[in-house]
Amino acid sequence: MGSYSQWKQMPLGGVWREGNSDSYYENKNPYNNELLVRIKLANNEDIDEAFFVANKVQKEWAQTTAEERSKVMLKAIKLFEERREEFAKILVEESGSTIKKANFEIDTALRYIKEASEFPFKMESETLDSTIKGKKNKIFRIPVGIVSVITPWNFPFNLAIRSVAPALATGNAVILKPDNQTAISGGSFIAKVFEDAGVPKGLISVIIADLKEIGDAVIEHPLANVVSFTGSSKAGKHIASVASKHLKKATLELGGNNAFVVLDDADLDKAVSASIFGKFMHQGQICMSINRIIVDRKVSNEFISKFKSKVEKLTTGDPMSNETNIGPLINKNQINQVNRLVQTSIEEGATVVVKGDVKNNTISPWVLTDVTSEMTIAQEEIFGPIAVIIPVDGEEEAIRVANDTKYGLVGSVFTEDINRGLAFAEKMDCGMFHINDATVNSEPGVPFGGEKDSGLGRHGGEWSIDEFTTVKWVSIQNEARNYPLA
């Protein structure tokens, strides 16, 4: 267990300690099944304590100056950089990230913290004229209070940071509930760095717990003001219904069934490179991963042949090795789920171009073609290294097939004609769209989020400030008023 033993404890209400549950979670390396740490879980008593302390500490934190909060963000970046190697290793060992993906994720997340360091200065108040003589209306932008942040295991660091950093920077407290499989890289490590950077104790608590034991406590707690959820559409719908029942705002970043479209005038070499990255980065376990490659039949044979030869060069194995492109899936269930999808596709008529192979928790890439939009694999989120190619006849069919899904997260198109790409983008039912790039794109300053079953709300830039703050109208009456009843 070695250096992992410190992570038996989590920050709960300002104190690093074990949880009060009688249950434990065995956090294991998904590549070799080695036990990293056995964590005594938190229960509802711990959650109450975390909210109670957060409520007190947040009030003081909200009074700090913009400069103080900004400095904490910048210091956190410095500390994460100083501990990058240690942290990247945890991401590899805990989540099965390849070392390349771990560093990619750290770079992405640090950009979000940098962006958040500017938010304290952007919480603008304004003065508005009134219809009443002698009155001035002031509108103050203020923190919501306590934000419950619930995150998945696939990009545990970035997906926590994307909510934690803006929430803290705008003056809130955070109750962070990571997935247990990434309790350290998505939870405790983050809290430790922010505390070391100057966040007061108790402003962030981390809840590592069994959902069967805590139920919906993190969502429905009376002191929770906003729930920021990233995860599956199924859980998101439940969380939205619980939050709305308790009149809490929920922001939801959910699943995707993302189309990568190759038109007949595309630069095929560029399209192949982008699709290899967008399909296989992190074994295809990204909400923005390419789920369907839709190719115009005029160029599909050439595309498939170039794609196949690149796929065959991808290496699968130990995620710690710099040479590895494809590491393990997060757990055996995912392996079984992905295998089931592949077998069903073959039964439904897909043709195998590259045959994958399972070894423990790793699965080497599969490439399937002759897939149609009606097949199960074209309708479900795959979350594995399975490339699905759907040949189509022309642009109209490409648009129809690309939109033939309940999801609406992201899409992309390859074409040498930018106007054609823009027209395609307009017709796509999704929150994000990229021309001549992969579907996997995440950066600060722009609105990240989906439509349809892919979510509600946006992260990034002014949209993050909106999610984690609210406005208060304060009026000042400077002259005696003529009240109707006086």
Ligand SMILES: NC(=O)c1ccc[n+]([C@@H]2O[C@H](COP(=O)([O-])OP(=O)(O)OC[C@H]3O[C@@H](n4cnc5c(N)ncnc54)[C@H](O)[C@@H]3O)[C@@H](O)[C@H]2O)c1
């Ligand atoms: N749109 C995005 O930005 C985005 C990003 C990453 C992942 N995702 C999606 O997430 C899914 C993969 O992640 P997953 O399988 O871990 O998702 P999941 O929905 O099963 O779990 C996500 C997190 O929610 C927690 N959770 C679920 N119900 C809860 C409740 N009632 N109270 C408190 N916590 C609760 C889980 O414990 C976990 O921490 C995929 O569908 C993927 O597309 C979306």
Ligand SMILES: O=C[C@H](O)CS(=O)(=O)O
């Ligand atoms: O899984 C989806 C994530 O949004 C990926 S990223 O962290 O935004 O790169």
